[in-house]
Amino acid sequence: MAEFILEMKKITKEFPGVKALDNVNLQVRPGEIHALVGENGAGKSTLMNVLSGTYPYGTYTGDIVYNGETCQFKTLHDSEEKGIVIIHQELALIPELSIGENMFLGNERKGLFGIDWDKTYHEAGEHMRQVGLKEEATTLIKDIGTGKQQLVEIAKALSKNVKLLILDEPTSSLNEEDSKMLLDLLLGFKKEGMTSIIISHKLNEISYVADKITVLRDGSTIETIDNTDHNIDEARIIRGMVGRELSDRYPSREHNISDKVGLEVSGWTVHHPIYTEKKVVDNVSFNVHRGEIVGFSGLQGAGRTELAMSIFGRSYGTNVSGKIKIDGKETELKSVRAAIEAGLAYVTEDRKGNGLILSESIAKNTTMARLEKVCGKGIINFDKENAVAEEYKEKLKTKTPSVQQAVGNLSGGNQQKVLLAKWMYADPEVLILDEPTRGIDVGAKYEIYCIMNDLVSQGKSVVMISSEMPELLGMCDRIYVMNEGKMVAEMPAAEATQEKIMSAILQSDKN
Amino acid sequence: MNVKSFIKKYTMVIALVVVFIFFSWWTDQKLLLAQNLSNLLIQNAYVLVLACGMLMCILTGGNIDLSVGSTVCLIGAVAAQMLSKNNIDPIFVILLCLLISVVIGMWQGFWIGYVHIPPFICTLAGMFLFRGIGRKILDSKTIPIQQADGTTGKKFLDIFSSYIDVPGLDHSWTIQAEGRNVEVKLSAFIAGIVIAVALIAITVINRAKKAKKGYKQESAVAQFGKILVIDALILAYTWKLSLHKGIPVMAIWVLAVVLIYAFITSKTAFGRYFYAVGGNEKATKLSGINTKMVYFMAYTSMSLLAGLSGLLVAARVGSVNGDTGNSFEMDAIGSCFIGGASAYGGSGTVGGVMVGAILLGVINQGMSIKGLDNNWQYVVKGGVLLVAVIFDVVSNKKTGKAG
Numbered sequence: 049m050a051e052f053i054l055e056m057k058k059i060t061k062e063f064p065g066v067k068a069l070d071n072v073n074l075q076v077r078p079g080e081i082h083a084l085v086g087e088n089g090a091g092k093s094t095l096m097n098v099l100s101g102t103y104p105y106g107t108y109t110g111d112i113v114y115n116g117e118t119c120q121f122k123t124l125h126d127s128e129e130k131g132i133v134i135i136h137q138e139l140a141l142i143p144e145l146s147i148g149e150n151m152f153l154g155n156e157r158k159g160l161f162g163i164d165w166d167k168t169y170h171e172a173g174e175h176m177r178q179v180g181l182k183e184e185a186t187t188l189i190k191d192i193g194t195g196k197q198q199l200v201e202i203a204k205a206l207s208k209n210v211k212l213l214i215l216d217e218p219t220s221s222l223n224e225e226d227s228k229m230l231l232d233l234l235l236g237f238k239k240e241g242m243t244s245i246i247i248s249h250k251l252n253e254i255s256y257v258a259d260k261i262t263v264l265r266d267g268s269t270i271e272t273i274d275n276t277d278h279n280i281d282e283a284r285i286i287r288g289m290v291g292r293e294l295s296d297r298y299p300s301r302e303h304n305i306s307d308k309v310g311l312e313v314s315g316w317t318v319h320h321p322i323y324t325e326k327k328v329v330d331n332v333s334f335n336v337h338r339g340e341i342v343g344f345s346g347l348q349g350a351g352r353t354e355l356a357m358s359i360f361g362r363s364y365g366t367n368v369s370g371k372i373k374i375d376g377k378e379t380e381l382k383s384v385r386a387a388i389e390a391g392l393a394y395v396t397e398d399r400k401g402n403g404l405i406l407s408e409s410i411a412k413n414t415t416m417a418r419l420e421k422v423c424g425k426g427i428i429n430f431d432k433e434n435a436v437a438e439e440y441k442e443k444l445k446t447k448t449p450s451v452q453q454a455v456g457n458l459s460g461g462n463q464q465k466v467l468l469a470k471w472m473y474a475d476p477e478v479l480i481l482d483e484p485t486r487g488i489d490v491g492a493k494y495e496i497y498c499i500m501n502d503l504v505s506q507g508k509s510v511v512m513i514s515s516e517m518p519e520l521l522g523m524c525d526r527i528y529v530m531n532e533g534k535m536v537a538e539m540p541a542a543e544a545t546q547e548k549i550m551s552a553i554l555q556s557d558k559n
Numbered sequence: 560m561n562v563k564s565f566i567k568k569y570t571m572v573i574a575l576v577v578v579f580i581f582f583s584w585w586t587d588q589k590l591l592l593a594q595n596l597s598n599l600l601i602q603n604a605y606v607l608v609l610a611c612g613m614l615m616c617i618l619t620g621g622n623i624d625l626s627v628g629s630t631v632c633l634i635g636a637v638a639a640q641m642l643s644k645n646n647i648d649p650i651f652v653i654l655l656c657l658l659i660s661v662v663i664g665m666w667q668g669f670w671i672g673y674v675h676i677p678p679f680i681c682t683l684a685g686m687f688l689f690r691g692i693g694r695k696i697l698d699s700k701t702i703p704i705q706q707a708d709g710t711t712g713k714k715f716l717d718i719f720s721s722y723i724d725v726p727g728l729d730h731s732w733t734i735q736a737e738g739r740n741v742e743v744k745l746s747a748f749i750a751g752i753v754i755a756v757a758l759i760a761i762t763v764i765n766r767a768k769k770a771k772k773g774y775k776q777e778s779a780v781a782q783f784g785k786i787l788v789i790d791a792l793i794l795a796y797t798w799k800l801s802l803h804k805g806i807p808v809m810a811i812w813v814l815a816v817v818l819i820y821a822f823i824t825s826k827t828a829f830g831r832y833f834y835a836v837g838g839n840e841k842a843t844k845l846s847g848i849n850t851k852m853v854y855f856m857a858y859t860s861m862s863l864l865a866g867l868s869g870l871l872v873a874a875r876v877g878s879v880n881g882d883t884g885n886s887f888e889m890d891a892i893g894s895c896f897i898g899g900a901s902a903y904g905g906s907g908t909v910g911g912v913m914v915g916a917i918l919l920g921v922i923n924q925g926m927s928i929k930g931l932d933n934n935w936q937y938v939v940k941g942g943v944l945l946v947a948v949i950f951d952v953v954s955n956k957k958t959g960k961a962g
Contacts, residue, residue, distance in 0.1 A: 363845055385847040394845065402845055405838030407905055416835065417846040419828045426827050431774045470846075 052113070053078040053243050054212060059098055059110035061091075068094045069108070070267045076212075076245060076260075081238055083258035083275075084247045086289055087461075087489035090264040092247045093137075096214050100134040101127040114212075131211030135201045137220060137487070143190035147181075148172035150189055151204045175203040179233060193349065195226030202233070213237070213244045219253060220487045223348040223515050224550075231257045249489060250516075251282040263288035290491050298522030299494065301501040305525060306338040309376060310509030311392070311478045316370030318351075318358040324366050328354045330533040332370075336478065336509040341500060343524035343541070344513040345549050351533040352513045353397060356480045360394035361387035374478065388417060393476035395467055397483035397513070399460075403467045406456030410448060410466050411437035413455050417474040440469035445495055461492030468499060479503060480511040485519060497523055517546045531556045570950065571899055571911060575918045582925030589928050590921075592737055593803035596796065601720075601875060603920035604809045605631070605868040609891035610898070610912045611820040612864035615857045617895050618824075618833040620840065620904035622678040624858060626667065626685030627865045627891060631884030633693035634660050634869030639702035639879040642715055646707040649715040653870060660866020663689065664859035672854030682858075686888075694881040701880035704873055719874030723747070723806040736802055744805030751797025755790040762786050809871060816864065821909040833857065837904025893940065894919055897947040918943070 054076040061069040069091045076082045084092045097103050099112060101121030112119045114130060121127045124134075141150045148169045157167040172185035181199040183192060189200065198218060205213055215234075219227035227250075234244055234257055248254055254261060256278060263270040263285065270288050273280065286297075318329035329351045336342045344352045357364035359372060361384035372379055374390050381387040387394075396402040404413050414437045415422050422433040437451035444465040448458060455466055464484065471479060481500070485493040500523065504510055514520050520527055520541070527544050529537040529552045537552035566573065583590045590596075609627055616622050634656045641652045667685055670676040704712045725746040732743045762782060769776055776782075800806055824830040835843040836853045844850050868887070873879050898915025900907025919940060926936050 360845075361847070383847070383849075384845060385849070388847045396842075396845060401839075402841045405835060405842055405905070407838050408834070412831070412834075416843075416848075419831060423828045426829060428826055428828055428831065431769070431772065434775075 055113040057111045061108040080259040083254040086264035091267040133205040133210040134214040137217040148185035312373040318365035319367040343520035343527040346530035350530040391477035393471040410451040461488035593799045610894040612861035613891040625682040627888035628884040629689035630865035631869040634866040635873040635879035636693045636696040664862025668855035668858035672851040703878040722804040747801035
């Protein structure tokens, strides 16, 4: 067998105006887990799209040698035939179809007349067992969680007889438990001889599973680090990614917590919008002081997003009950508008779906929540709008040639900054940030942490919902832990540890 | 701006110029006769008006209003019946008709905006409903626009389908043009000159304002070049109008509607909301914008314009029957998509839609001058629409906008 199962040699790929990949080399040995890391826009996804044939042969230069033969993939289908399967960050499953139907979509098990359903569901079941997915093959995708959907994608890859599995940010929308399960699954496949390439921003995961780590920066290969003993220092990887040492991943700040309570919520209960008898948030109380960052930890589905959205002008749920006090004054926030006017802002976890208008410019997105501030008598002052957008672009160091650029053309980290700019421009006293650093790189994360520090130093209150515990421990003053709609623990960040948080969740499960 | 991006930005304008030149040549320049150019506007007035309203609906997410043609019929029927049966002041008739059309719009806007009935189905129901009511009101007859005493509904016609006539100015000059003696209606040309000068003045003032505040400017050559081309077209067109009866009142109605809608969509916060809803409804909602109200207003304004169209059409044709307004909605929808409105919502401009409407109008007019039968006009219309939308989708794919 050849030394490498896959060799990509001197790959160069240009888009109009940018060189996305510049002479990139990648060598993957059979049976290893190879991690690809780099900041957003470093070219990781582009490289994988070249490999899978999404960017067909001829649109790039360089060679792909797979199993000793030079390949010229023109379509995704060509690469899949050779056993190269890519699973994208955004899952490509159809919610209204069953697990089995999704698994063989475009690859249907045919019988004499049309599809052989028995065969379909039988084979689907087998692949599901391989990935440890305990569901019926006839269950609809929309009825299972994101973690399980990710497993369906992998099972689907197995059904295609995969030899080289590529995972683009497989754990970005999973909680820690599901992530761990997925990574262990990969390690299991490795033992059976499968090769994988994994793209991830989560360095602890990479250190856990990867044998080799290739670092990309600005479209070039920087280095390939050996990680056979799985104990690499994360700072070592970061140095390669950003080209410098990030001495502290969380910027320090002075803790000036005021006695004044910015937001106080008590006895908050929210019912599910469709299954109205189900309580999604159950009698939750919490408060945030001015100048304080409060973290919300919990597993996926703990009800944190639902809590935040229902507070924010009842944009989630039915039969919402409970009391909200802003600066000690009791208020009822019946609409999003009322919430904004009361000084509340909710920065969504789903920036593409709920946060930004991707086809519109940075300027228009920035002023969206408070358009009246750049209007006179309902008429928009475009010069003022652009000036505002410029101001926030400078303040948040958003990387873009112009504020007229459509937001959809920006990288994830810069989109997140535009989303933050939008809500900072709304000038709230209390900001609720829902997964503010999801899917963005180390450098941009750091900048967003700095912005948060800046906000609390101005005396504002910040609520941070995050699934990454180190981030909560590093940034917050106080941490609340939620599980299954209930508040299960509250602790000062100084006393909190990942173990304490996890045990609070597990304890509550037992009751 | 290089040639490529210029072509991309002004594709439809270029297409319009090409089509116009082609039909001018093909009809031995009959298209350019004053009478034909004047009729081009009058015959397409209803499309121009309806397309403005349809754009608002389409902006909210590619939603359309199928009931427009039926509303035109219903309102025309009400107007014709009231004018003929009772001796009511036409002004009152007009106001009542517009009020009824607003109520129709609120009816549909309520179901679509607040109860989330899919617009396609809700307005399909409206299409049957209002057509039926309209025919019932007409009692399956053709009702002429005339007053109870048998005279023509002169005041009504004056308001919608007469020509501007300034005594003293408009009958003093006769010249030889287009191979005949023509009385030049100077008022039209003078209006053209006033508008042309005003456009230049506004541009100069705006540039000065911007320069004072140190804001970014468009390049002077590009901006004044554009204004000069527009001015030349205005002067040429108003000169033609002055050679044929002068300014049609209908033109003023159309111009008013177009300017108001252009202003709303491009300059106001209210207009911005329509684009926002079409761009990402959930994000818009979470930004504190009342998305239900946006849908409601889109369909209310659409029906108001359909009502106005009904009056314009009744006045131009001089009578109303059960087929009045048939498939008008399709002309309006077609104009929007040809004019570059996105089928997914969120983008499109009044200017673009007007170009689309005029493009369709020129094709219709050119083909009827040439004497081709109606059926061919449908074939060509369909072809143009398909090509325009294919072009839109393909060029968006290249820039990565559409999925």
